[in-house]
Structures are given as C-alpha cells and as structure tokens.
Amino acid sequence: MSTPIVEMRNIEKHFGNVIALAGVSFDVHPGECHCLLGDNGAGKSTFIKTMSGVHQPSAGEMVVQGKTVTFESPRDAMAAGIATVYQDLAMIPLMSVTRNFWMGREPTKGSGLFKRLDIEMANETTMAEMRKMGINLRGPDQAVGTLSGGERQTVAIARAVYFGAKVLILDEPTSALGVRQTSNVLATVDKVRKEGIGVVFITHNVRHAMAVGDRFTVLNRGRTLGTAKKGEINPEELQELMAGGQELAELEGSLGGTV
Amino acid sequence: MTQNEQMMGDERIREETFFARLMKRPELGAIAGVVLVTVFFLIVADESMFTLAGVMNFMQPAAQLGILAAGAALLMIGGEFDLSLGSMVAFSGLVFGACITALNMPVFIAILCAFAAAAAGGLINAQIVLRTGLPSFIVTLAFLFILRGATLVGLKVATEGSTQLRGVRDAAGDGFVVNLFSGDAFPGLFVWLAEKGLIDTFKNGTPKVSGIPVEIFWFVIVTAIATWVLLRTPVGNWIFAAGGDSNAASNSGVPVKKVKTGLFIATACCAALVAVITVLDAGSTDARRGFQKEFEAIIAAVIGGCLLTGGYGSAIGAFFGSIIFGMVLIGLSYTNIDQDWYLVFLGGMLLVAVLFNNMIRKRVTGER
Numbered sequence: 013m014s015t016p017i018v019e020m021r022n023i024e025k026h027f028g029n030v031i032a033l034a035g036v037s038f039d040v041h042p043g044e045c046h047c048l049l050g051d052n053g054a055g056k057s058t059f060i061k062t063m064s065g066v067h068q069p070s071a072g073e074m075v076v077q078g079k080t081v082t083f084e085s086p087r088d089a090m091a092a093g094i095a096t097v098y099q100d101l102a103m104i105p106l107m108s109v110t111r112n113f114w115m116g117r118e119p120t121k122g123s124g125l126f127k128r129l130d131i132e133m134a135n136e137t138t139m140a141e142m143r144k145m146g147i148n149l150r151g152p153d154q155a156v157g158t159l160s161g162g163e164r165q166t167v168a169i170a171r172a173v174y175f176g177a178k179v180l181i182l183d184e185p186t187s188a189l190g191v192r193q194t195s196n197v198l199a200t201v202d203k204v205r206k207e208g209i210g211v212v213f214i215t216h217n218v219r220h221a222m223a224v225g226d227r228f229t230v231l232n233r234g235r236t237l238g239t240a241k242k243g244e245i246n247p248e249e250l251q252e253l254m255a256g257g258q259e260l261a262e263l264e265g266s267l268g269g270t271v
Numbered sequence: 272m273t274q275n276e277q278m279m280g281d282e283r284i285r286e287e288t289f290f291a292r293l294m295k296r297p298e299l300g301a302i303a304g305v306v307l308v309t310v311f312f313l314i315v316a317d318e319s320m321f322t323l324a325g326v327m328n329f330m331q332p333a334a335q336l337g338i339l340a341a342g343a344a345l346l347m348i349g350g351e352f353d354l355s356l357g358s359m360v361a362f363s364g365l366v367f368g369a370c371i372t373a374l375n376m377p378v379f380i381a382i383l384c385a386f387a388a389a390a391a392g393g394l395i396n397a398q399i400v401l402r403t404g405l406p407s408f409i410v411t412l413a414f415l416f417i418l419r420g421a422t423l424v425g426l427k428v429a430t431e432g433s434t435q436l437r438g439v440r441d442a443a444g445d446g447f448v449v450n451l452f453s454g455d456a457f458p459g460l461f462v463w464l465a466e467k468g469l470i471d472t473f474k475n476g477t478p479k480v481s482g483i484p485v486e487i488f489w490f491v492i493v494t495a496i497a498t499w500v501l502l503r504t505p506v507g508n509w510i511f512a513a514g515g516d517s518n519a520a521s522n523s524g525v526p527v528k529k530v531k532t533g534l535f536i537a538t539a540c541c542a543a544l545v546a547v548i549t550v551l552d553a554g555s556t557d558a559r560r561g562f563q564k565e566f567e568a569i570i571a572a573v574i575g576g577c578l579l580t581g582g583y584g585s586a587i588g589a590f591f592g593s594i595i596f597g598m599v600l601i602g603l604s605y606t607n608i609d610q611d612w613y614l615v616f617l618g619g620m621l622l623v624a625v626l627f628n629n630m631i632r633k634r635v636t637g638e639r
Contacts, residue, residue, distance in 0.1 A: 087524070102522040104515035106582045106635060107508075115512050116524030118505035128503045155635045 015078065016041050017210045018063070018094065018179050023072035025058055032058040034234040035072070040179055040210035045201060047213045047221040049254050050231035056214050059231065060181050063212070064096040065089030077178075093178035097168045097185065105157030109149055110138045112156050113171050141170045145200050162193025166200050173204055180204060181212040186220050198224050216254065218247045230254055297576030298588035300627045304574060304595045304620070312598065316605035323470055324479045325605070327487075333597025334490035335545055337590055339564055340571035341497045342541030344589035347572050348501070349534045350514030350581030351407040355396060355414035356568055359542035360549070360561025361422040363389040367547055368436040368556040369429040371443055378443045382452070386543045392418065393539030397532040415565065423558040440554030453551035455482025486548050490590070493541065497586035510534065514581030570617065571596055574624040578632055595620065 016039035025033040033055050040046045050056045061067045063074075065083030074081050076092050083089045086096070103112050110131075119130040119137075135152035142149050145166045156164060165185050172180055182201070186194045201224045205211050215221050221228060228245060230237040230253040237253050312320055319325050339356055346353055353359075363385040370381035396414055400407045426434050443449050455461075458481050464470045465478035472478050501507040512520035513527045521527045542561070550556045573579065574595060575588025596617075603610045 086522075102519040104512055104519055104582065106515050106578075106632070107511050111508050111511060115508060115520065118508050120505060128499075129505060129508070131503070157635065 014041050016075075017077055019075040020059075020063060021073040021075065023059070023062055023069045023074070025062055025067060026070045032234055033062070033069075036231065036234070036236050038063075038229055038236070038239075040212055042178070042210055043205055043208045044226040045205050045211040045213055045224050047215060047225035047228045048231060049214075049216060049218070049221055049228060049250065051216060051254055053233075054231040054254075055234040056216075056231055057183070058234075060096065060183060060212065060214060063089070064094055064181055093176060094181065095172035095175070095177035095179070096181040096183065097165065097172060098183050099185075099187065103156050103164055103168060106155060108153045108155055109142065109159070109167060110134050110152040112167060113138045113141070113174075117175060137174070141174050142167065145170045145203060146196070160193055161189050162196045165189075165197050169200055169204060173207065173209060177209060179210045179212065181214070183214050184216070185213070186215060186217060194220065218250050218254070221250070222247055297583060297585040297631070298591060299576070300624060300631070301575045301588040301591035301595065304624075305591050305598075308595050308598050308602070312602045312605070315608070316602055320602055320605040322479075327480050327484060329597040329601035330487050330490075330594070331484050331597070332600055333594045334484065334486040335549060336564065336567055336571060336596050337490040337593030338486070338493050338541050338545050338548075339538075339568040340575070340589040340593045341493045341586050342538035343565075343568040344572035344575055344577050344584055344586050345497055345501065345510060346534045346538045347569070347577040347579070347581060348514050348584040349510045349531055350517060351400065351531055351534065352411060352569065353393075353396065353535060353538050354408065354411040354565045354569075355392065355418055356411075356538065356542050357561040357564035357566075358415050358418035358422065359389055359392055359539050360546045360564055361556075361558060362392065362418045362425075362546075363539075363543040364546035364550045364556040364560045365422045365425045365429070365436065367543075367550055368439045369425065371439055372436060373429045375442075378446065379448045381443075382448065382547055385547055386540055389539040389543035389546075390536045393536040394532065396539075397535035400535075401528050401531060411565075419558065422560075426556075426558055435555055435557040437555040439550055439556065443551060449551065450485075452485060452547050454485060455480075456485050456488060458482040486545075486552075489544060489548065490593075493544070494586050494590040501586055506530065506533075511582055514583075516582070567596060567617075570621045570624075573628065574620060576628060576631065578628055579625070583632060583635070592624075 019039040021037055022035045023033055023037070024031070024035055036055070036059055038046070038048070038059070048056055048059070058067065062069050065086045065088050068082065068084070074083070076094070081088075081092060083092070089096075102115075104115070107115070114134050119134055120127050121130040121133075122128050138152050139149060147163055147166055156167065159167065169180065169182070169185075185197050185201075189197065198220065201211055201213060205224075211224075213221065213225065226242050227239055228242075228250060229239040230250065232254070240250075320329070339360075343353065343356060366388040367381050367385035370376040370384045371378065376384070392414065396407070396411055399405070399410045403410075423434060426436055430436050461470065461478045461480060461482050465472045465476065470478055470480065501510060509520070509525045509527075509530045512523070512525045513530045517527045545564075546556075546560065549560065571592035572584065572589045574592035575585060575590065577584030577588065599616050600613055603613060
C-alpha cells in the first residue's frame with residue numbers, strides 16, 4: 013500500500029491528571045476511508061482534535077506526508093491539508109450556500125478600490141461542486157437554512173474538498189441524520205474517497221462504518237484496541253470491541269441483536 | 272445528455288415564481304412601505320407635497336436620518352447595536368463647532384477632528400464590547416448618556432456657560448469644503464431649468480428650489496457604498512457571517528473582531544458626517560443635537576429588513592426606511608392630521624416591520 017498521508021504515532025494527551033489518550037497510533041492513506049470507532053468517552057473527540065490542531069499532543073509524533081509536524085492551531089492543520097467537518101457545522105443558516113461555501117476565502121477580481129467579489133465565478137463553482145456531490149441546488153443564493161442536515165454536511169464536505177483537503181476528518185457526520193440523509197452522506201464519503209482523499213470517519217454506529225470503511229480502528233479508554241481491514245472483521249465483533257466486551261453480549265441477547 | 276438533464280433538474284424543486292423571489296429580498300418591506308405611504312399622502316395630503324419643493328422638504332430630514340441608518344444597518348447585520356449614535360452626533364458636532372469657533376481652526380481640520388472624535392468613540396465602544404463580551408446594547412447605552420453629558424459639559428466650557436454654541440456658520444466662511452457639506456448642489460442647473468420653465472419659480476423668476484440639498488447626495492453616496500461593500504466585497508460576506516454566527520465565522524477564518532471594530536467606527540463616522548452637515552446648516556450646535564436619532568436609525572434599519580438578531584438585512588432597505596420617516600414627519604403637515612400622530616406612527620411601523628421581518632426570515636431559512 014502507498015505511504016500514509018497522515019500518521020499519528022503513540023499519541024498521548026493528558027489534561028492535568030486525566031489521561032485522555034494513552035498512546036494511540038493511527039494512519040490514513042490516500043483514497044481510503046479509515047473509521048475510528050468508540051463509545052462515548054473513548055477519546056475519539058480528543059484524538060481528532062489533536063489531529064486537527066485544536067489540542068497539542070502531550071507525547072507522540074505526527075507525520076504528514078513523511079515529515080514530522082507540530083500544529084499550533086487548526087489553521088496550521090488546514091494549511092497542511094487536514095480539514096475537519098465538525099458536528100456543529102460551521103455554517104450560517106441565514107446566508108446563501110455560495111456565501112457559506114466561500115466564507116473566509118472569498119474570491120475577488122479587480123484591484124484597488126474596485127476589488128470586488130467574483131460573484132459569477134463563486135456561484136458557478138458552488139453549483140458545480142454541489143452537483144458533483146449529487147445535490148441540485150435551487151440556486152446559488154438558496155439559504156443554507158433551507159437545506160436538510162445531510163445536505164449541510166455535504167456542503168461542508170464539498171467546501172473542504174474544493175479548498176484542497178488531503179485528509180478529511182468527519183466527526184460523527186451521520187449521528188443526527190435520518191436514514192435517507194445518512195445514505196446520502198455515506199455516498200458523499202465514497203465520492204470523496206474516490207478522488208484520492210483520505211477520510212477519517214468517526215462514528216459509533218457500526219453499520220455506517222461497515223458501509224463505507226476500508227479499515228476500522230477501535231478506541232477504548234484512550235487506547236487503540238487494534239485495527240482491522242474490511243472483510244477481516246464482522247459487525248458483531250466490532251460492536252463487541254467498542255463496548256469493551258463484557259455486558260453487551262448479555263444485553264444483545266435480551267434485545268434480540270438489534271443494537 | 273439524459274444524464275445531464277437529470278443532473279440539472281430535480282422534480283422535487285418547483286420553479287420559483289418572480290413573486291416568491293421578490294418576497295425573499297430583505298428590502299421588500301421598506302419598498303412596499305414607501306409605496307403605501309406615498310399612496311396615503313397622495314390621497315390625504317395637499318398636492319403641493321409632491322411638487323419638487325415638497326419632495327426636497329421631506330427628503331432633507333430623510334437624508335439626515337438615512338446616513339445614520341446606513342451605518343446602523345451595517346452594524347446590525349454585523350450583529351451589534353450602537354445606541355450612542357445620537358449622542359455621537361451631538362458630541363462630534365460639539366468637537367466640530369468648538370474647533371472652528373473657540374480654537375479658530377480651518378474648516379477642513381475641524382471636520383477631520385470631528386471624524387476623529389467619532390471614530391475614537393466607535394473604537395472605544397467596539398473594544399469594550401469585544402473584550403468584555405458584554406452585549407453592545409448595554410455598552411452603547413452607557414455611552415448614550417456619557418456622550419450626551421460630555422457634550423453638555425463641553426458646550427459650557429467652550430461657550431463659558433451657555434448650552435448653545437453659535438456662530439459656526441460665520442466662522443466657517445465660504446469655500447469648497449464648506450460647500451461640500453452644506454447648502455444646495457447644482458444651483459446653476461436649477462436656475463437654468465427655471466429659465467426653461469421646467470420647474471416652478473417664484474414671481475421674480477428665481478426657482479422655488481435652488482438646488483438639491485447636499486445631504487441628499489451624501490445619503491445616496493453612503494447608501495451606495497454600504498450596499499457595494501455588503502453585496503460585492505469579501506468584507507460584506509464577513510459582515511453577514513459575523514452577524515449570523517460569529518463562532519462559525521471565526522472558525523472559517525473570518526476576522527470577526529476586526530470586522531466588528533470597523534463597523535462600530537464606520538457607524539460613528541456616519542454620525543460625524545451628520546453632525547458636520549447639520550451644524551453647518553444650522554450655524555450652531557447644542558446639546559440636543561441628534562436627540563433620539565439612535566432609535567430612529569435602528570427603526571429605519573429594521574423597517575429596511577434588518578433582523579434584530581443580526582446576519583440579515585440591507586442598506587437599500589434602510590434607505591427606503593428613512594424615506595418613509597421623512598415623508599411621514601413632513602407629510603403630516605400637508606394634511607389636516609395632528610402632527611403628533613408621528614410618534615404613534617413610528618411605533619406602529621416598527622411593530623409591523625418586526626413582525627414582517629420574522630415572517631421573511633422563516634421563509635428564507637425554511638423554518639417551519
């Protein structure tokens with residue numbers, strides 16, 4: 013396999029005397045979807061925040077395309093091509109899709125006093141990028157507030173991809189979505205992956221992970237419980253790993269295997 | 272080809288009618304208001320209201336308010352208020368008047384001083400709001416009183432005991448700079464139009480309207496700049512973003528604090544502009560200058576479609592909102608209606624506008 017775009021080696025993160033991460037190793041290759049699974053409190057959020065430059069690791073090494081890096085801020089991570097789409101999306105409902113898409117990176121034309129927004133280019137690009145992701149907008153001036161949750165996720169993903177993300181971190185993108193919207197987002201993940209972008213997909217839903225994942229890493233209590241390739245593991249085993257084994261088997265029995 | 276067609280159309284999305292699109296424009300309410308008020312006065316008022324002289328009559332107060340409203344609208348879209356706007360007019364008016372009369376400065380320098388004082392006020396407002404995280408409503412409310420009081424004290428110092436500073440006009444003299452901020456523009460054109468019989472004249476042949484009051488030009492210029500910035504520059508996008516959700520905006524790389532500071536300063540400079548124009552016009556300044564203008568400017572902005580919560584609105588809307596103000600203020604004197612209904616109208620208009628804006632916002636965001 014190719015060399016990883018991002019490699020996290022034995023990352024540790026301590027908050028005072030709380031050890032949130034106790035040595036996590038994780039990597040993403042171009043064009044793969046690497047799922048990071050774990051129950052609440054497993055350290056998923058801390059880990060991706062470390063990866064996206066929000067937190068600085070207490071110990072361990074981050075390697076981006078063969079070079080050791082340290083991120084001081086999310087801006088550094090973005091510059092290195094690591095984009096994060098958070099659950100509470102950085103989207104403004106009252107603003108149009110175009111204005112949201114280009115927010116903070118507006119294209120301009122002209123110079124001096126006549127430097128102005130390149131509205132035509134912005135509109136066309138937005139429509140085209142959204143169409144690529146399978147979303148037909150009513151128009152580029154449609155407000156983000158009128159989009160469904162899944163569509164908003166897709167706008168955020170399309171934006172990250174357009175601005176040159178090499179690695180896309182998706183923080184529980186499907187957790188608040190309905191069935192149909194979830195499948196739309198999963199389809200988007202698949203499209204992004206085919207463009208050669210590495211996707212880090214954080215979820216605690218095994219089914220969603222199995223649907224798009226190439227590899228699966230399970231976090232529990234700040235440690236990796238191991239990484240498995242697609243086909244090497246079945247959903248039940250994954251579920252069990254996530255819950256830490258013990259009582260879930262009993263629970264599953266009583267619920268008829270529906271968890 | 273078929274695939275392309277599939278990609279272009281979506282059977283779930285109905286074509287929007289022209290009317291539906293129009294309904295989503297933030298300035299729609301204000302334009303509808305102007306039409307309504309015009310129709311009302313066409314029926315009720317003396318017909319002289321809509322002669323050239325009558326129009327100039329109501330456009331003059333509309334313009335003075337509109338300059339403030341343009342700034343207030345931008346600031347509201349950026350998610351902040353400035354309640355010290357009216358007091359800022361009085362304060363920079365005092366600075367301007369005192370520089371000319373007491374300190375004998377040239378007009379140009381005095382104008383710069385007035386703008387500098389206002390800009391400093393705006394900067395202080397912005398810094399306190401941004402550093403403490405307090406609502407701008409409270410911070411600028413404090414400055415409403417602080418600046419009004421400081422103006423009163425300053426006037427007494429500058430005039431040795433009086434609350435009115437006179438003789439500004441005489442001290443300012445006449446010149447290019449003074450003409451930029453006072454009097455009427457294009458007097459020659461109007462004399463020519465009168466000679467051709469195109470506009471009304473007095474019996475001796477001089478035109479009834481000797482020119483367009485300069486504030487109307489400033490009104491249009493300020494609104495045009497505000498609209499240009501808002502709709503056609505990156506800064507405009509930042510203003511919408513800062514007001515819509517400042518957290519999301521700064522996560523996306525928008526310099527929210529710089530944007531808001533700039534807006535506070537720009538709004539204060541609008542106040543300084545109004546101060547210079549009105550002080551030169553009256554020839555004097557007093558502590559009541561700009562009294563309650565902050566509320567009128569915010570009302571005009573709200574009538575113009577600005578949401579109180581920020582992130583949505585238009586400078587063109589504030590333009591028409593101000594014209595509604597001017598028309599009603601002056602228009603009532605052309606009717607048999609008691610002028611004091613003006614305030615009742617003001618409150619009523621605000622209420623209707625807010626209800627209307629709420630409806631529009633729900634349409635825009637698709638909330639149900």
